[in-house]
Amino acid sequence: MQIIVKNIAKDYGKRLNAVHAIKDISLEVNKGEFLGIMGPSGAGKSTLLNMISTNERPDHGQIIIDNIDMTQLHDRELAKYRRNKMGFIYQSFELLDSLNVKENIILPLALNHANKKFIEARVKHLNYLLNIEELSNRNVEDLSLGQRQLVSAARALINNPEILFADEPTGSLDSKSATVLLNYMQVINRRENATILMATHDAFTASYCSRVIFIKDGTIFSEIVNSGKREDFFEQIINMQRTIGGGNYFNVSQDN
Amino acid sequence: MYLKIIKKSLTNMRDSYLIYILSCSFAIGLFSILLSLINNKIMKHDVSMWRTSLMPIVFSLSVVFAVSTFVYMAYVGGFFIKQQEHEFLTFQKLGMSKFTIIVLGFFQTLIIQVIAWVVGIIEALIFQKFFGMLLLYLMHIRSNFTAYLRPTSLTTLLQIAGYAILVFSIMNAFRTYRIVRTKKVKARKINFWMRIPAGTLGIVLFVSALAVVISMFASFENLGYDGYGDKIVLQVIYIFFAFFFGTYLIYFGFLPVLLTILQKTKRISYSGLNMFSFKYLKNRMKRNTSVLWFVTELSTLALMLLTVCYFGYQLMYDNYHAEYPFALTANSDTANDVRDIINDSKTQVKKEYHSNIKITLVSTLDTSGHILVQRPASFMSYSEYMRLPGKIRQNNPEINPKQFMRIGFGNDETFGFSDRKVEWNVKNAKKITTRKNGSSFPYGGGMYAGSLMIVPDKYYHKLPTKTTDTFYGWYFKHGDRLSKKQVKDLDRLRHAYMISVNAKSSLNESNFTIKKYSSMNRSQNDYIQSGFVRQESAKQHLNQIVGFFIFMIAIFSIALLIALGSVLTLRILLRDDHEWRQLKTLKKIGVSNHEIRGIVRSENALTFIIPLVFALMQSYALIILADNGWNSLRYEFMWIFASYVVLYGIIGIITYLISWRSVKRRINQ
Numbered sequence: 001m002q003i004i005v006k007n008i009a010k011d012y013g014k015r016l017n018a019v020h021a022i023k024d025i026s027l028e029v030n031k032g033e034f035l036g037i038m039g040p041s042g043a044g045k046s047t048l049l050n051m052i053s054t055n056e057r058p059d060h061g062q063i064i065i066d067n068i069d070m071t072q073l074h075d076r077e078l079a080k081y082r083r084n085k086m087g088f089i090y091q092s093f094e095l096l097d098s099l100n101v102k103e104n105i106i107l108p109l110a111l112n113h114a115n116k117k118f119i120e121a122r123v124k125h126l127n128y129l130l131n132i133e134e135l136s137n138r139n140v141e142d143l144s145l146g147q148r149q150l151v152s153a154a155r156a157l158i159n160n161p162e163i164l165f166a167d168e169p170t171g172s173l174d175s176k177s178a179t180v181l182l183n184y185m186q187v188i189n190r191r192e193n194a195t196i197l198m199a200t201h202d203a204f205t206a207s208y209c210s211r212v213i214f215i216k217d218g219t220i221f222s223e224i225v226n227s228g229k230r231e232d233f234f235e236q237i238i239n240m241q242r243t244i245g246g247g248n249y250f251n252v253s254q255d256n
Numbered sequence: 257m258y259l260k261i262i263k264k265s266l267t268n269m270r271d272s273y274l275i276y277i278l279s280c281s282f283a284i285g286l287f288s289i290l291l292s293l294i295n296n297k298i299m300k301h302d303v304s305m306w307r308t309s310l311m312p313i314v315f316s317l318s319v320v321f322a323v324s325t326f327v328y329m330a331y332v333g334g335f336f337i338k339q340q341e342h343e344f345l346t347f348q349k350l351g352m353s354k355f356t357i358i359v360l361g362f363f364q365t366l367i368i369q370v371i372a373w374v375v376g377i378i379e380a381l382i383f384q385k386f387f388g389m390l391l392l393y394l395m396h397i398r399s400n401f402t403a404y405l406r407p408t409s410l411t412t413l414l415q416i417a418g419y420a421i422l423v424f425s426i427m428n429a430f431r432t433y434r435i436v437r438t439k440k441v442k443a444r445k446i447n448f449w450m451r452i453p454a455g456t457l458g459i460v461l462f463v464s465a466l467a468v469v470i471s472m473f474a475s476f477e478n479l480g481y482d483g484y485g486d487k488i489v490l491q492v493i494y495i496f497f498a499f500f501f502g503t504y505l506i507y508f509g510f511l512p513v514l515l516t517i518l519q520k521t522k523r524i525s526y527s528g529l530n531m532f533s534f535k536y537l538k539n540r541m542k543r544n545t546s547v548l549w550f551v552t553e554l555s556t557l558a559l560m561l562l563t564v565c566y567f568g569y570q571l572m573y574d575n576y577h578a579e580y581p582f583a584l585t586a587n588s589d590t591a592n593d594v595r596d597i598i599n600d601s602k603t604q605v606k607k608e609y610h611s612n613i614k615i616t617l618v619s620t621l622d623t624s625g626h627i628l629v630q631r632p633a634s635f636m637s638y639s640e641y642m643r644l645p646g647k648i649r650q651n652n653p654e655i656n657p658k659q660f661m662r663i664g665f666g667n668d669e670t671f672g673f674s675d676r677k678v679e680w681n682v683k684n685a686k687k688i689t690t691r692k693n694g695s696s697f698p699y700g701g702g703m704y705a706g707s708l709m710i711v712p713d714k715y716y717h718k719l720p721t722k723t724t725d726t727f728y729g730w731y732f733k734h735g736d737r738l739s740k741k742q743v744k745d746l747d748r749l750r751h752a753y754m755i756s757v758n759a760k761s762s763l764n765e766s767n768f769t770i771k772k773y774s775s776m777n778r779s780q781n782d783y784i785q786s787g788f789v790r791q792e793s794a795k796q797h798l799n800q801i802v803g804f805f806i807f808m809i810a811i812f813s814i815a816l817l818i819a820l821g822s823v824l825t826l827r828i829l830l831r832d833d834h835e836w837r838q839l840k841t842l843k844k845i846g847v848s849n850h851e852i853r854g855i856v857r858s859e860n861a862l863t864f865i866i867p868l869v870f871a872l873m874q875s876y877a878l879i880i881l882a883d884n885g886w887n888s889l890r891y892e893f894m895w896i897f898a899s900y901v902v903l904y905g906i907i908g909i910i911t912y913l914i915s916w917r918s919v920k921r922r923i924n925q
Contacts, residue, residue: 055844079848086846094841097834098535108845110526119526155845 002195003029003052003163008061009218010047021047022058023218029197031162034189036209037199038237040244043215045199046167052197053086053165054078065163083111087156087194091168093148095140095155102136105154112159126154130184146177153181157188164188166198170205182208203241207234216244261347262364265340271914272339272829276332277372279822283325284376286811288413289387290318292380292405296388302399303392305800317808321815326420328819332826333368333424337361337431339830344435354436361432362425369421377413381405395803396796446542448516455509461502465495469877499556499874504549511866512538529847533855536838537862544827548867551820555871555900556878558816562896563879565809569802574651576798578696580791581648582609582729583736585699590749590787591728597742604733611640611698615705615755616721617683619763630759630766632783633680633706634725636698637716644698652694657712661692664707680709683763684720699727705755705783723755723770725785736792749787757781817900821907824863828915836922843923852923856916864908872897 005027012019022044029035037045050056052063054070063070066085070078087108088094095104102123109119127133130150135143143151149169156164166185170178186208189196198209206212207230213223221244226233266273293299294314299306344357381403388401405413468491519525519534541548586594591610598605618633638657641649655661662678680688688709697708711719738746751773759781760766773784831839839852879893 076848076850079846079851083846088845090844094844096532096838096841098539098838099532103531103535106526107531110531111528111847111851113527116522116526 001028002031002033002066003027003197004062004064005052006062006064008048008051008058008063010044010051010056010058020218022051024061025215025218025220026061027213027220029195031195032189032193034186034196034208034210035198036206036212037197037215038201038203038206038212038241039215039221040201044218045201045215048215049165049167049197049199053088053163054082083108084159085162087159087161087164089149089152089156089164089166089169091171093145093152093172095148095152097140099140100136101132101138101140101143101151104140104151105158108155108159122158122160126157129157129187130154144177145172146174146180149173149177149181150184153184157192157194160192161194163195163197166196166200168200169198170200170202175204178202178205203234203237206237212237212240214240214244261360262367265343265364266367269336269339269830271918272336272826273368275822275825275829275914276336277368277375279332279818280325280329280369280372281375281379282818283321283328283815284373284417285379285383286815287318287321287325288377288380288405289384290314290321290811291409291413292384292403293388293391294318295406295409296402296404298388298392298399298402298404302397303395303800305797310800310804313804313808317812321812322416324815324819328823329369329372329420330424330427332823333365333428334431335826335830336364336368337428337435341435344432348436354433357436358429358432362429365428366421366425369424373417373421377417391803391807393803394807396799397803448512451509451513453509454505455511455513458502458505458508458510461498462506465498465502466873466877468495468498469880473880495878499878500553503552503870503874504545506870507541507545507548507552511541515541529842529851529855532838532842533858536835536855537859540835540859541862544863547823547827548863551824552867552870552874554816554820555867555904556874558813558820559871559875559896559900560878562809562813562900563875563893565805566896569805572798572802574695576794578651579701580789580794581645581696581698581700582789583732583791584788585703585727585729586749586788587703587728587752587785588726589752591726593749594728594746594788597738597746598730601739601742602737603735606731606733608731609644609729610726611636611644612724612726613640613708614716614719614721615723615725616685616719617757617763617766617768618706618709619681620679620707628681630757630763631706632755632757632768633682634704634708635716635719636708636710637713638710639713641698641710648696648698651696653692655692655710659692659712660688660690660715661694661710662690662707663694663697663710665695665701681763682719683766685718686715699729700789702786702789703727705785723768736790738790738792743790743793746788746790752785752787754778755783755785757783817903817907821904821911824867825907825911825914828860828863828911829918839919840923849920849923852919853916856919857912860908860912860915864904864911868901868904872901 005025008022008025009020010022012021025044025048037048039045047056051058052065054063054073057071061071065081068081070081073081096107099107105126106119106123109122123136127136130153132147132150132154135147135151140148140151149172153169156166164185169181169185173181182205185196185198188194196209198205200206207226209226211223211225214221222240224233224236224240294311300311303310340361344361347357347360348354384405385401385403388403392399392401472488472491472495515534515538519531519538525531525534584594584598614635615632616635617630619628619630621627622629638655652661652663662680675691676693677689677691678693682688688711694710697704754771754773755768756771756779757768758766771782778784839855842852843849876893876897
């Protein structure tokens, strides 16, 4: 078991205005698993992802990754761990506008003071894998949304992460770009054996996962495991969305 | 709703607003204090010079202070509107009318200005007494200061406040209008390739200015400081021009280019956060070019002014000690009367000195160096000179029993003493040539009708003149305690006699006579011998003037330091949304707080250290240039330099702490 989450909870705000974003969640993720986290807006998907990715600390509970209790580590050690073992893809891409495409991609390796030759080799490999060679010297603001997300994915993968976190990665993309990105993510998951945790409220996106957990009001409501056939898995997800009663919040209508 | 928006904006930028309000209120407070001092009854009554000379100076300085404060408040006030550009545009997109957004900008500024003025006036009311007492203390006046703000002064102050608040609010409303207006003037993007020649030119100008300073300095030494020719004036103009524009071009071109080169050098940039830091700092530098330049040049000016003021202060004191080496001096004609006055008073004599002098005619070259002028001069023997207290001699060059030394007035001597060659033709005596020049007259400059020559004893005894005099000098035990009546009696002895010169074509044929002093029958060839010189009267004036200027310079320096420091601080704190987002993104992709803190630290260092270094280089070069003999100012400059660096350093550290606090808050949100 690569990730073990034990009874974590997180509140935002103070006293009377406090919001219980995550109430009591326990979860286990295997190495190489592609886990989807679904739920209506405000259910706590991003908060859960941020806590597992160590960007936020839980108020209670434990997060154990590779047998290390992340809640016990110092901020500096957490940052180092994130940088070495994790990659991130966000809905808003989180690219640095002041750097060009190549510079954005290599930033995690530069932060680790990696060898120049190694950096160049990795960039070449990812450019080939994600088919973004011609974007290398362009500015971020000159890219389409789909291209930005691919660059964001390249940056997430440059340090060969063991765990990839994706928060609504297809949220800003059209269906074609979303499909391209998801296919790449699946390739990475299979070829590199990277564990992927992806928060989404889109059933189609979630259908690429091997398992999906559903969160409602800060707790895990249920989970579905992909049996192998994506169309069936998609149907299961849609049904679960209906059950959960979050149709209004999901991008799937009640009539489906 | 609108109130909520204003409240939210004020809360979001609370650190920056607090700094702005504090600096503005400090300036307003000082301005109010200066205004109240002008008409203060105690100052008018107890400070003799107040009405005649100091009050107009305070008034002029108040005007200067008010103008500077206005410029500062107007300029820095605009930072906050610029900061909210994105927010205002969002309001506009959401359907808020332009007029409403402009009103928001207006009222936001109005609230801040009202707070700043109220705090400033309250500060003035509270600290008026303290500043008044400080001024009296510095001026050595033993009087109890009473805080007083005339109703008319208060009304004037409130009127100024009202107008200023309105003007600043309208200015910011106009700035808001420029943000939301439909037709926008496109900001011209400066081509990077333009920065390379500009930066190169900047470096060339700056380095060439330094080179010209060094070459001028060398030429001064070789020429023996023989005046300023046209070439030197041109060189000085070039130096000012080159420093002024060179610095701007360095900020505009050289530093961004340097950061770009560093960023493009993979060996350096592919390591840690360098790649991001160089680009981030470059963008920040491009945005703040004018501010950094403005701060650099004002710092240079401040450092130069401080040094020059200190130099002036030192000069005055040196002059004072040279002019008044004894508490009281007299000549042979007035000595008995002066002694009687002292004996009648409460003044206790600590020690009495006397020295004999001879007076005869000499001919010397005038200041143009071409015309020989005949005039009386005094001579003192080496032995008599050496019997005087050491502290009188310490400001003159050392001589041996066989050497001559001229003690006189003149520019060279004012700056210490020089080795200029002096030639005296002495009536019926051997010509004197010497390179020993002093400025400290035994018994004070006021006691001599012309220059004084210290001569070997043998020369003195051989000097053929019948006119001799004896000077007396007294030191007092517990200071000068002469009553007003005694001072009046002493005043009658002011002029002892006149030396009337009858010049002929040959010096040896010329003669002079001693006449009784008469202001009516005085001609151009008559030289007056003073009857006495009293230190106390000069001392009071000196203390008052020096105290007054120390007070004013301190106030201006502190205000300037706070103004410049706060401008830099606010430029650092007021990052735009894009810059905030970048720091937050770094955090998300695994950059630790410690590393982001490093960027904030570099930014602070770059913003504070570079202007300071440039300012110190420029002011140091210009000061040594102005001073000629730079050794005399080097020590003082080091002190001022160190104080300035320390004070700036403190502001820099505080800025860094506040900046990091706000960054931490934002990236952890």
